[in-house]
Amino acid sequence: MSKSQWGTTIAGLDIGTTKTCAVVATATASGLEIIGVGEAPSTGLRKGVITDLEETVRSIEAATEKAERMAGVHISHVYVGVTGEHVQSTNNRGVVAISGEDREVVRSDVKRVVDASKLINVGAERQIIHALPRQFTVDGHDGVTDPVGMSGARLEVDTHIITGGNTFITNVLKCVHRAGLEPAGLVFEPLASSAATLLAEEKHVGVVLLDIGGGTTDIAVYSGGGAIHTATIPVGGNILTNDIALGLKTSTAEAELIKRTIASAVKDDEHGRADFVVKTLDGRTTVTVTRAQLRAIVMPRLLEIFRLAKAQLAERLPREVILAEVVITGGGAHLHGIEQAASEFFGLPARVGVPTSVTGLTDAVRQPEFATAVGLVLFGPKGDGATWHNGRSATVFGKVAGWFGDLWN
Ligand SMILES: Nc1ncnc2c1ncn2[C@@H]1O[C@H](COP(=O)(O)OP(=O)(O)OP(=O)(O)O)[C@@H](O)[C@H]1O
Ligand SMILES: [Mg+2]
Incomplete structure (x- = not known):
């Protein structure tokens, strides 16, 4: 990275079902340094999709202001995360003739072939x-990661294509604009979470990422270095809280506390107390609940989330794909014993993923719930030209994104 690029700031905005998180980073000699983080409660979304514009705008403003204050910079452009069942993925192939006189692949050929793969x-x-x-494949030789400079007559590419519903995307962009920000690009959230938590080697060997948020569980599968499947399922950690509240006839706040401090995903776990006292809804009486009773509420739901994820993989992954690991992130990854439960369920080693590959406020963001927000500043600029969608794509920031893209590739 040249010195002239140091100090350029870049921001990410993760509008989640439970919290909005803004992250500001600056480019330094050793990579991206996080200089500001702002978090605000979010109540304007259901299952990852905006249902209340005003609430969402307020949440974005609050999170952004905090991040700006901490960083001491003004945020104007943000990479914005999107998720929800409207987002879908598929794989496709593009083919072009290598056009230059000397038949050498240049950057514009790469862009042309990727564009060709978008013709669906x-x-x-x-x-x-x-x-x-x-x-990429050059004249029938596949497995090429960067074809620029190679000679041949025919260039092919296999791409992972992600699409989203126009109206859902428009609503996200509307909120971002109303909060006084310019969207620099949209990023499907599991790609951001993966950028922050997965190692290149894991992506190569075969890994599935589960970002268990409040209202959604985002899935990304990598093999051979690239994303081969991405999806989202409309259930997240909040459903465990709801079940605890219903099952123990207590308030959501009390249920959330129980989930965070006592609940466990491990069968014969000694975690927490053998039994505990819960206030009933009216707050006037209490009941004693055993660990086994709590587990009987939590485990079926957790396993249901795992089952829905596994069904996605069984349905969408080619048979020859081998997965070597499960990485769990998002706030739901805090559930006690979740690694062991995931490992047993999927029959694979499992670990909790926290943001790495950044410096600066690492303690503040080294938590699974910040994976998406941190990933937005990592993935956003090098995204594949994920543009925003009111017809004005050639912004100054677009150009900045262009060189940032070159920087991190
Ligand atoms: N210690 C904990 N134990 C269990 N669950 C936890 C713990 N801490 C947070 N959670 C859960 O994590 C979830 C929130 O995660 P996160 O902040 O990643 O969601 P979000 O990004 O706002 O939502 P989404 O990604 O679904 O839109 C909530 O369901 C919360 O209860
Ligand atoms: Mg999230």
């Missing part, structure tokens, strides 16, 4: 958010 019918209601190259 997504319907009038949807738009492409990402076309991520997985591998």
Whole structure:
């Protein structure tokens, strides 16, 4: 990275179902340094999708202000996370002739072939958010990661294409604009979470990431270095809280506390107390609950989330794909014993993923619930030209994003 690029700031905005998180980073000699983080409660979303514009705008403003104050910079452009069941993914292939006189692949050929892979019918209601190259093939030789400079006549690419529903995306962008910000690009959230938590080697060997948020569980599968499947399921950690509240006839706040301090995902766990006292809804009486009773509420729901994720993998992954690990992130990854439960369920080693690959306020963000927000500043600039969608794509920031893209590749 050249000295002239140091000090450029870049921001990410994760509008979640439970919290909005803004992250500001600056480019330094050793990579990205986080200089500001702001968090605010979010109540304007359900299952990852905006249901209350005003509440969401307020939440964005509050989170952004905090991050700006901490960083001491003004945030104007943000990479924005999107998720929800409207987001869908598929794999496609593009083919072009290598056009230059000397038949050497240049950057514009790469862009042309990726664009060719985007020629799929997504319907009038949807738009492409990402076309991520997985591998290139030059004159029949596959497995090429960067074809620029190679000689040949025919260039092919396999891409992972992610599309989203226009109306859902428009609502996200509307909130961002109303909060006084310019969207620099949209990023499907599991890609951001993966950028912050997964190692290049894991992506190569085969890994599945589960970002268990409040209202959604985002899934990303990598093999051979690239994303081969991404999806989201409309259930997250909040459903465990709801079940505890219903099962123990207590308030949501009390249930959330029980989940965070006593609940465990491990069968014969000695975690927490053998039994505990719970205030009933009216607050006037208490009941004693055993660890086994709590587990009987929590475990079926957790396993249901795992089952839905596994069904996705069984349905969408080619048979030859081998997975070597499960990485769990998002706030739901805090559940006691979740690594062991995931490992037993999927029959694979499991670990909790926290943001790495950044410096600066690392203690503040080294928690699974910040994976998406941190990942937005890592992935956003090098995204595949994930653009925003009111027809004005050639912004000054677009150019900044361009060189940032070169920087991190
Ligand atoms: N210690 C803990 N134990 C269990 N669950 C926890 C703990 N801490 C947080 N959670 C859960 O994590 C979830 C919130 O995670 P996160 O902040 O990643 O969600 P979000 O990004 O706001 O939502 P989404 O990604 O679904 O839109 C909540 O369900 C919360 O109860
Ligand atoms: Mg989230």
